Amino acid sequence: MTFRDIVPILVLISLLAFVPVFVTANTVLNFLVFTLIIALAAQGWNILGGFGGQFSFGHAAFFGTGAYVAALLQVRLGFNPWVAFAIGAVAGAAVGWMIGYLSFRSGLRGSYFALVTLAFAEVLRILANAAAFTGGAAGVLIKLDVRPENFQFESRAAFFWIALALVGATLVLTRWIERSRFGAQLVAVRENEAAAKALGVDTLRVKLGAITLSGAVTAAAGCLYAQYFLYVDANIAYGTWISVEAILAPIVGGLGTVFGPLVGAVALHGLGEITKLAAGSVPGIDLMVFGGLLVVAVAFAPDGILGLLRRLRRPVQTSGAARHA
Amino acid sequence: MLEVQNATKRFGGLVAVNQASLKVAAGSITGLIGPNGAGKTTLFTLISGFERPTEGRVLFESQDISGDEPHIRARRGIARTFQIVQPFAGLSVVENIAVGAHLRHAKRSDAMARAEEVGRRVGLGPELDKSASSLTVAGRKRLELARALATEPKLLLLDEVLAGLNPSEIRDIIPVVRAIRDEGVTILMIEHVMQAVMNLCEQVYVLAQGQIIAEGPPAEVCDDATVIEAYLGAGAAERLKREKVHA
Ligand SMILES: Nc1ncnc2c1ncn2[C@@H]1O[C@H](COP(=O)(O)OP(=O)(O)OP(=O)(O)O)[C@@H](O)[C@H]1O
Numbered sequence: 001m002t003f004r005d006i007v008p009i010l011v012l013i014s015l016l017a018f019v020p021v022f023v024t025a026n027t028v029l030n031f032l033v034f035t036l037i038i039a040l041a042a043q044g045w046n047i048l049g050g051f052g053g054q055f056s057f058g059h060a061a062f063f064g065t066g067a068y069v070a071a072l073l074q075v076r077l078g079f080n081p082w083v084a085f086a087i088g089a090v091a092g093a094a095v096g097w098m099i100g101y102l103s104f105r106s107g108l109r110g111s112y113f114a115l116v117t118l119a120f121a122e123v124l125r126i127l128a129n130a131a132a133f134t135g136g137a138a139g140v141l142i143k144l145d146v147r148p149e150n151f152q153f154e155s156r157a158a159f160f161w162i163a164l165a166l167v168g169a170t171l172v173l174t175r176w177i178e179r180s181r182f183g184a185q186l187v188a189v190r191e192n193e194a195a196a197k198a199l200g201v202d203t204l205r206v207k208l209g210a211i212t213l214s215g216a217v218t219a220a221a222g223c224l225y226a227q228y229f230l231y232v233d234a235n236i237a238y239g240t241w242i243s244v245e246a247i248l249a250p251i252v253g254g255l256g257t258v259f260g261p262l263v264g265a266v267a268l269h270g271l272g273e274i275t276k277l278a279a280g281s282v283p284g285i286d287l288m289v290f291g292g293l294l295v296v297a298v299a300f301a302p303d304g305i306l307g308l309l310r311r312l313r314r315p316v317q318t319s320g321a322a323r324h325a
Numbered sequence: 326m327l328e329v330q331n332a333t334k335r336f337g338g339l340v341a342v343n344q345a346s347l348k349v350a351a352g353s354i355t356g357l358i359g360p361n362g363a364g365k366t367t368l369f370t371l372i373s374g375f376e377r378p379t380e381g382r383v384l385f386e387s388q389d390i391s392g393d394e395p396h397i398r399a400r401r402g403i404a405r406t407f408q409i410v411q412p413f414a415g416l417s418v419v420e421n422i423a424v425g426a427h428l429r430h431a432k433r434s435d436a437m438a439r440a441e442e443v444g445r446r447v448g449l450g451p452e453l454d455k456s457a458s459s460l461t462v463a464g465r466k467r468l469e470l471a472r473a474l475a476t477e478p479k480l481l482l483l484d485e486v487l488a489g490l491n492p493s494e495i496r497d498i499i500p501v502v503r504a505i506r507d508e509g510v511t512i513l514m515i516e517h518v519m520q521a522v523m524n525l526c527e528q529v530y531v532l533a534q535g536q537i538i539a540e541g542p543p544a545e546v547c548d549d550a551t552v553i554e555a556y557l558g559a560g561a562a563e564r565l566k567r568e569k570v571h572a
């Protein structure tokens with residue numbers, strides 16, 4: 001990876017950093033922070049699913065672990081929230097490695113892998129909902145104590161910048177993956193595992209690396225969620241909703257691309273929000289938009305929004321070559 | 326360089342490879358021929374590590390590698406091509422080859438440079454930036470060869486890389502194979518195209534129903550009565566001889 005590879009990322013993040021200067025309404029900032037958290041969770045999913053071709057239906061397992069670890073360490077054990085945040089991400093990595101070790105070592109792939117990840121997330125949800133340490137069904141409340149050293153801020157803009165910085169860091173991480181040997185091997189595993197092995201790729205190690213990174217990033221999104229809303233319960237943290245969000249954004253934006261998850265998250269939630277405003281209080285209207293957008297994406301833009309844009313720009317290129325150009 | 330000792334592979338009741346032994350000398354081009362379903366590809370999967378032999382051993386450079394995973398064998402210097410081509414369909418030709426090149430080159434730019442070089446060498450120069458899925462059969466066979474070659478192997482296992490090619494494509498690729506050997510890569514090749522076997526191989530093993538039934542220089546092996554019968558059925562050698570006499 002060279003400096004030139006990350007210039008577009010730096011430009012985009014710098015531009016986005018000015019948004020709170022122009023937008024000060026709390027509702028809009030709320031929406032933006034939430035969208036960035038989703039984007040971050042989706043970036044995590046994209047490392048494993050988009051680049052590695054291992055479709056997880058259970059990224060809630062990582063999101064929830066991040067959220068609970070960040071919350072419980074400070075509430076129950078008195079950790080500094082910044083430290084708790086870091087440990088939350090590491091815990092996500094550890095859970096990722098463990099799920100990966102158990103499923104990849106026994107050769108699970110495709111829909112079997114998807115189902116196993118879903119099962120892991122559900123088991124964690126049920127455990128978190130039942131255990132006393134996690135606050136059971138009542139959840140965990142993080143005490144309001146607005147101090148920067150406490151990872152709580154007066155202004156929502158501060159949170160926006162932190163979320164943006166994390167999304168930016170993950171964009172750089174993803175770009176590195178794209179330009180590295182690890183990434184080439186990960187994509188090879190996605191495209192054809194037997195051929196990858198024949199070329200000397202340690203497919204188990206590569207997949208474990210991917211799920212570990214993936215778990216860490218999605219867990220960071222969970223930590224951020226807990227810290228922003230100051231509340232976690234099992235259905236939020238380990239709920240299916242976040243697994244679905246993490247899958248949808250990359251598919252809509254562009255699977256296995258650096259910017260896909262961010263573009264997808266913004267498109268999905270932007271459109272969802274607009275329809276909510278336009279249609280007033282029709283319940284579930286934003287979900288219908290999600291569904292509609294997904295159908296449209298799968299039918300007309302199999303490479304996501306980014307793939308579509310690229311195809312419009314260079315209509316003769318084949319999709320495969322364009323995706324990785 | 327390579328030695329297979331009494332390898333047997335059973336799939337349930339079916340004995341695909343039966344007590345097969347062979348040796349490949351360093352620097353040689355050795356052929357493995359035999360009728361369809363003889364177990365040739367299965368023997369390759371045992372050498373490359375995709376399957377474990379039920380009995381017997383595989384030695385590479387005098388070391389027992391029977392227990393090694395495929396990627397470890399690739400690191401040791403064994404590369405294989407697939408009879409049923411297995412391209413990374415979503416990637417470009419040069420990116421396909423670069424995956425192989427990454428085995429010995431950690432840096433992306435080094436691997437890409439090496440991949441371009443190898444790609445040109447096997448005649449994929451004009452196709453390097455095309456999608457692998459857009460290649461013709463001949464192109465895909467070349468891609469198999471290029472990817473394997475990009476791992477910089479000591480031993481190259483070629484599984485019918487000439488099958489499906491027309492005579493002029495075969496004529497083009499034979500010198501490429503010979504040049505690879507001349508650079509010091511040992512080659513073991515499965516081939517049905519006898520013209521190529523006669524042309525390239527110094528030593529040939531014949532596999533029929535899982536067993537090695539003959540070995541020797543190609544011209545000798547093709548005259549061998551058991552070999553003719555393995556291909557054409559019992560009594561065929563006799564018939565052929567009689568026809569020759571009558572003719
Ligand atoms: N994984 C497997 N499971 C069960 N049977 C198998 C398997 N692989 C191969 N066989 C069987 O083993 C026998 C030998 O197959 P193999 O592919 O090794 O033959 P071959 O000599 O390469 O033939 P061809 O010239 O057609 O490529 C066949 O009867 C085949 O059906």
Ligand SMILES: [Mg+2]
Pocket residue numbers: 365366367408
């Ligand atoms: Mg075969």
